[in-house]
Amino acid sequence: MNAPFLRTHANGALGLEAVGMTKRFGGLTALDDVTMRVSAGSFHALLGENGAGKSTLVKCIMGYYHADQGQVAVGEQEREIANPRDAHALGVGMVYQHFTLVPGMTVAENLVLSRSHVPAVVKWADERRALDAFMAGMPFRVPLDVPVSALAAGEKQKLEILKQLYLKNRFLILDEPTSVLTPGEADEVLGLLRRMTREGKLTVLTITHKFREVMAYADEVTVLRRGKFAGTGRVADLSRSDMAEMMIGAREIPHGASRLDNAIGEPRLQITGLKALNDGGLPALEDLDLTVWAGEVVGIAGVSGNGQRELVEVLAGQRPSAAGEVRIGGELYGATRAEIKRHRLCLLPEEPLRNACVARMSVAENMSFRSFDDPPFARGGWWLNGSAMRGAARDLISLYKVKTPGPDAPIGTLSGGNVQRAVLARELAHDVRVLIVANPCFGLDFAAVSEIRSQIMQARNRGAAVLLVSEDLDELFELADRILVMFDGHLVYETPTPDADLSVIGQHMAGH
Amino acid sequence: MVDQIARLPRTASPLFPGFSLDSVRRGAEAILIPVGALLATAIVFGLFVAAAGADPLETYSLMYRGAFGTWFSWQNTLQRTAPLLLTALCVALPAKLGLVIIGGEGALVMGGLVSAAVGAALIGVPPWLLLGLMAMAGMAAGGAWIALAGALRQFRGVNETISSLLLAYIAIALMNHMVEGPLRDPASLNKPSTPPLGEANMIGSIPGLDVHWGLVFGLIACLAAYVLMQRTTFGFGARMVGGNVRAARMAGLSVTTLSMITCFLAGASAGLAGMVEVAAVHGSAKASLVAGYGYTGILIAFIARQNPLAVIPVALMFGGIAASGGLLQRRLDLPDATILVLQGIAFVMILASDTLYGRFRIFQPRG
Ligand SMILES: Nc1ncnc2c1ncn2[C@@H]1O[C@H](COP(=O)(O)OP(=O)(O)OP(=O)(O)O)[C@@H](O)[C@H]1O
Ligand SMILES: [Mg+2]
Numbered sequence: 038m039n040a041p042f043l044r045t046h047a048n049g050a051l052g053l054e055a056v057g058m059t060k061r062f063g064g065l066t067a068l069d070d071v072t073m074r075v076s077a078g079s080f081h082a083l084l085g086e087n088g089a090g091k092s093t094l095v096k097c098i099m100g101y102y103h104a105d106q107g108q109v110a111v112g113e114q115e116r117e118i119a120n121p122r123d124a125h126a127l128g129v130g131m132v133y134q135h136f137t138l139v140p141g142m143t144v145a146e147n148l149v150l151s152r153s154h155v156p157a158v159v160k161w162a163d164e165r166r167a168l169d170a171f172m173a174g175m176p177f178r179v180p181l182d183v184p185v186s187a188l189a190a191g192e193k194q195k196l197e198i199l200k201q202l203y204l205k206n207r208f209l210i211l212d213e214p215t216s217v218l219t220p221g222e223a224d225e226v227l228g229l230l231r232r233m234t235r236e237g238k239l240t241v242l243t244i245t246h247k248f249r250e251v252m253a254y255a256d257e258v259t260v261l262r263r264g265k266f267a268g269t270g271r272v273a274d275l276s277r278s279d280m281a282e283m284m285i286g287a288r289e290i291p292h293g294a295s296r297l298d299n300a301i302g303e304p305r306l307q308i309t310g311l312k313a314l315n316d317g318g319l320p321a322l323e324d325l326d327l328t329v330w331a332g333e334v335v336g337i338a339g340v341s342g343n344g345q346r347e348l349v350e351v352l353a354g355q356r357p358s359a360a361g362e363v364r365i366g367g368e369l370y371g372a373t374r375a376e377i378k379r380h381r382l383c384l385l386p387e388e389p390l391r392n393a394c395v396a397r398m399s400v401a402e403n404m405s406f407r408s409f410d411d412p413p414f415a416r417g418g419w420w421l422n423g424s425a426m427r428g429a430a431r432d433l434i435s436l437y438k439v440k441t442p443g444p445d446a447p448i449g450t451l452s453g454g455n456v457q458r459a460v461l462a463r464e465l466a467h468d469v470r471v472l473i474v475a476n477p478c479f480g481l482d483f484a485a486v487s488e489i490r491s492q493i494m495q496a497r498n499r500g501a502a503v504l505l506v507s508e509d510l511d512e513l514f515e516l517a518d519r520i521l522v523m524f525d526g527h528l529v530y531e532t533p534t535p536d537a538d539l540s541v542i543g544q545h546m547a548g549h
Numbered sequence: 550m551v552d553q554i555a556r557l558p559r560t561a562s563p564l565f566p567g568f569s570l571d572s573v574r575r576g577a578e579a580i581l582i583p584v585g586a587l588l589a590t591a592i593v594f595g596l597f598v599a600a601a602g603a604d605p606l607e608t609y610s611l612m613y614r615g616a617f618g619t620w621f622s623w624q625n626t627l628q629r630t631a632p633l634l635l636t637a638l639c640v641a642l643p644a645k646l647g648l649v650i651i652g653g654e655g656a657l658v659m660g661g662l663v664s665a666a667v668g669a670a671l672i673g674v675p676p677w678l679l680l681g682l683m684a685m686a687g688m689a690a691g692g693a694w695i696a697l698a699g700a701l702r703q704f705r706g707v708n709e710t711i712s713s714l715l716l717a718y719i720a721i722a723l724m725n726h727m728v729e730g731p732l733r734d735p736a737s738l739n740k741p742s743t744p745p746l747g748e749a750n751m752i753g754s755i756p757g758l759d760v761h762w763g764l765v766f767g768l769i770a771c772l773a774a775y776v777l778m779q780r781t782t783f784g785f786g787a788r789m790v791g792g793n794v795r796a797a798r799m800a801g802l803s804v805t806t807l808s809m810i811t812c813f814l815a816g817a818s819a820g821l822a823g824m825v826e827v828a829a830v831h832g833s834a835k836a837s838l839v840a841g842y843g844y845t846g847i848l849i850a851f852i853a854r855q856n857p858l859a860v861i862p863v864a865l866m867f868g869g870i871a872a873s874g875g876l877l878q879r880r881l882d883l884p885d886a887t888i889l890v891l892q893g894i895a896f897v898m899i900l901a902s903d904t905l906y907g908r909f910r911i912f913q914p915r916g
Binding site for chain 2 (some may be wrong): 372373378392393394402407409410415420526
């Protein structure tokens with residue numbers, strides 16, 4: 038059990054110690070005297086519930102935030118890291134939760150221009166030769182001449198990692214690197230990173246909510262709980278429930294709501310002949326027919342990029358339809374505010390900060406997007422009642438356990454999972470009759486995942502029509518009554534969940 | 550298993566404890582960066598003045614006297630502040646929705662032209678009614694002008710910044726044509742204008758101030774704009790659109806309606822400035838309506854960071870700068886474009902300073 042702590046590895050990997058780290062945001066202590074030691078050449082996972090302070094800890098290490106207290110040692114020495122540039126100079130790099138590539142430039146241009154010293158005149162022929170040689174030595178490849186905007190999410194994530202290696206970083210921090218990847222892509226990327234750590238070329242510190250990945254790839258874990266150090270250990274010595282207990286303390290893990298055998302109601306959401314174009318003006322959806330009945334969950338499976346996003350956007354009113362119609366309860370639906378309210382339609386889109394929130398408005402304001410023009414938030418239909426908004430938000434914050442400094446904090450400062458909870462609180466605060474959900478559990482910790490799934494199931498049990506778009510087949514098998522597969526803008530397969538066969542679904546997802 | 554886990558000892562001592570001054574830091578950032586930019590402007594402008602052969606310190610002291618030194622200069626300043634308040638709103642209101650409108654000059658000119666035409670046509674009705682109708686006509690004309698830029702953006706995807714600017718040129722050409730042709734007062738010989746309203750029909754002065762009522766209109770408009778954006782459901786929707794269009798669409802808001810109404814209100818505000826210029830200063834529409842208030846309003850709105858209340862002090866400052874121009878010309882023999890140079894430098898500095906937000910560690914929240 039006593040693996041020696043390595044500060045540097047002969048093959049280049051760097052060790053890192055962060056000692057006594059404390060970080061306050063106003064009155065909120067996001068990190069309280071946290072210590073973490075990552076041995077050179079190890080694959081280390083950082084675990085914790087949403088809002089536990091994981092992103093804050095690594096951002097303090099990167100110099101993106103300035104810790105109020107604490108020291109960081111990289112390799113053999115204690116170092117002063119004032120900004121991310123200092124971190125890069127020491128060989129410490131990070132892949133953030135969001136992409137940082139320039140979409141309009143090619144892969145090669147992105148790599149060359151990411152260096153801290155780009156020559157005034159780039160000799161592209163030489164650079165190309167150097168890049169080809171670099172790529173040849175890498176465990177995975179991305180085509181060099183393609184613009185980044187044409188890459189799929191998985192390829193972008195690989196490119197973010199390649200960029201860090203190209204910049205010769207020897208300590209790599211990944212903040213939820215696999216949340217945008219399919220399980221297959223995640224295995225590929227993590228497997229290759231693990232091989233590099235085995236060879237002693239690289240140290241990896243990854244933040245993740247997926248126990249499966251921790252068990253399969255990590256050597257050691259450090260666990261945070263509400264900003265405090267909660268434990269550390271070797272993965273080989275720990276079980277999933279040990280780690281879960283460290284994350285949430287002795288608290289009971291919430292159980293999912295069970296499926297009630299309720300009668301299916303009337304057809305509530307009817308889509309006929311729907312067509313929509315993608316951002317490039319090409320058809321993303323064509324001739325889509327779909328009916329969701331009251332009291333059922335219809336799951337849509339598919340590899341991302343097959344039209345699911347466009348379907349959700351049309352229903353959300355974020356994208357015009359090019360043909361076809363959507364009816365709710367028999368009435369034509371055009372996503373206007375009056376219709377949304379009348380049909381009690383609720384939406385949990387993916388990437389809530391991008392799709393459903395205004396980052397610089399407060400938590401209370403964001404929570405009243407559905408109801409700001411109704412009493413008691415609007416007096417006389419016009420005057421905003423800020424204190425009523427804040428009061429209602431306080432209730433929702435405590436009911437849905439949103440971790441925020443208060444209702445007035447800009448929602449952009451909340452941790453990823455807590456933004457998700459705030460949106461969930463807003464959307465499910467009222468009686469729901471049509472619920473549209475897209476990948477609701479990206480970036481959520483396991484306790485929150487089971488809470489959200491149970492909320493979705495409860496909405497179904499109360500008689501809502503639920504459309505669930507998900508890339509997570511386990512989630513679809515758990516929640517859906519019927520599963521449909523979407524491929525290339527069409528629904529190509531349908532099966533009741535009890536009869537569903539994973540391999541048949543997989544074949545249809547791949548277009549066979 | 551859990552109890553086997555080693556609790557790590559702390560091996561290092563803390564650095565110094567932090568402060569908890571976050572909100573002060575952020576507030577200071579919003580004030581000190583524009584102030585810093587204006588100081589930089591003062592230095593660069595000082596160099597320019599020195600190069601033009603005048604003493605920078607003397608220039609600044611003269612500018613102060615010309616703007617705020619005497620009661621007479623105060624009147625001069627406030628007179629110019631009135632339209633600036635209104636043209637700054639023409640930029641600040643659409644900015645809340647993320648629209649960059651820079652054609653306030655066009656809305657001002659259209660407002661002035663149409664209100665003068667209405668005034669000339671209806672001369673003879675009681676003055677209060679005449680002025681009310683003129684104000685409504687001016688606001689409708691200015692509002693329609695900016696709403697046109699908004700409509701081009703919403704329905705045709707035309708960039709609103711460029712279209713509003715081009716519409717300003719069209720408005721100026723249109724006014725020149727009307728003033729020299731169909732609406733020309735035959736009595737206006739070498740300076741063509743619309744028929745004069747006559748002293749009795751002009752907007753009077755605020756009692757005891759000797760500054761026309763336009764100043765009050767401007768102040769009320771700024772307060773109303775602030776209340777509209779911060780305290781009403783309309784403003785809430787507008788802020789949602791400006792903050793994240795996708796979220797606004799998901800909430801079922803009509804981005805088109807909100808944008809069109811806001812553009813109309815913005816243009817109406819500049820149109821009112823044109824009406825005030827006609828009915829309180831010039832007495833008719835003529836080429837001197839094109840005095841650059843619309844462009845200075847852009848600068849004011851940017852310095853005020855598009856906040857309608859902050860527009861008030863900034864407009865006062867630029868009213869003062871404009872008022873001191875004549876004195877600089879007379880006393881120091883500086884060219885009459887000097888004030889434009891100052892405004893240009895200020896604009897560049899303010900735009901450049903926008904990139905500094907978040908760059909200074911002293912302003913960052915750190916607990
Ligand atoms: N810039 C900021 N200003 C104010 N509070 C912040 C800021 N960044 C983070 N916080 C707060 O610090 C706490 C920890 O946030 P952090 O992002 O580190 O959580 P996390 O562990 O990464 O969670 P998640 O799994 O949801 O990403 C949260 O309560 C968050 O609201
Ligand atoms: Mg995080």
